[in-house]
Amino acid sequence: MTADSHYILVVDDQMSNIELLDELLGSDYEIRFALDAEGALQRIAQQLPELILLDVMMPGTDGYTLCAQLKADPVTRDIPVIFLTALATPDEETRGLEAGAVDYITKPFTPAVVRARVRNHVELKRSKDILLALSQTDVLTGLANRRFLFDRLASLLPDPEQHSRSLGLILTDVDDFKRYNDSFGHPAGDHCLQRIADVMRAALRGQGDLAARYGGEEFCCLLPDASQEQTLQIAERIRADVEALHIPHCRTARHPHVTLSIGVTHKPAGRHQPISELLGLADQALYQAKAAGRNRVICAKDSEEDQPAHGA
Known part of the structure; x- marks a missing residue:
């Protein structure tokens, strides 16, 4: 597993949603996808993404369960997760945030909202990664401190x-x-x-x-x-x-x-x-x-x- 994370993972069981997100974001980010939780975990095991766009309602393991699983693992807990959902009630949002998500994007997608929220969270993640690397690095040699x-x-x-x-x-x-x-x-x-x-x-x-x-x-x-x-x-x-x-x-x-x-x-x-x-x-x-x-x-x-x- 590599620490060099340069892609966004979209996890959704509907290819139409994946294709739409790829169209909206593909010019700025590398987009990879998975159709279920098992496929997402396989992708993540190969390389850590910068951000995960995660559908709430999926067959088998749902988005809430997968998000909680990722947040419980020290290797994946710092990857920001944005939920994709048609359910926009306060109770659903609270449940998602308690599972570890950083934001919600509701369906049907509004292009400007999708781009802005993804951009903001990717930039925040990159800033945190820079600060973390500085705190872990010996200034003179560039090795770990x-x-x-x-x-x-x-x-x-x-x-x-x-x-x-x-x-x-x-x-x-x-x-x-x-x-x-x-x-x-x-x-x-x-x-x-x-x-x-x-x-x-x-x-x-x-x-x-x-x-x-x-x-x-x-x-x-x-x-x-x-x-x-x-x-x-x-x-x-x-x-x-x-x-x-x-x-x-x-x-x-x-x-x-x-x-x-x-x-x-x-x-x-x-x-x-x-x-x-x-x-x-x-x-x-x-x-x-x-x-x-x-x-x-x-x-x-x-x-x-x-x-x-x-x-x-």
């Missing part, structure tokens, strides 16, 4: 009663970075961190993975559903690719070019592990990588099986 990292960790490490997914975690630290800043200045240090962030971003497998700035010169990667072997491979790729940048380091550094020390830990599916424990294991492995000479990857001993260190 520490706050968003912990929010994602909390979602991936549910309560013990809930089934949990496997999770690979990579914690990195730039070797001798204080010496780098002292020798070349903070603007050069900022540029160095930006180049390392680009490497980490490129190493991710896809939409579900997350790279974040953990703090200062430390970065963290979350790899949901990754095996321990995959986690180690990605960590080693990050280490090798940063070394391959050949960013000159100061003479007093252990290595002639900027390098990373990396700690890795892996939580198998079904095992409950608090955030503090998972990060603590990765931090211990990171400390071991530094003590062993830096510029290497070490897996936490408490992971599924001990792995040898990688790197120089």
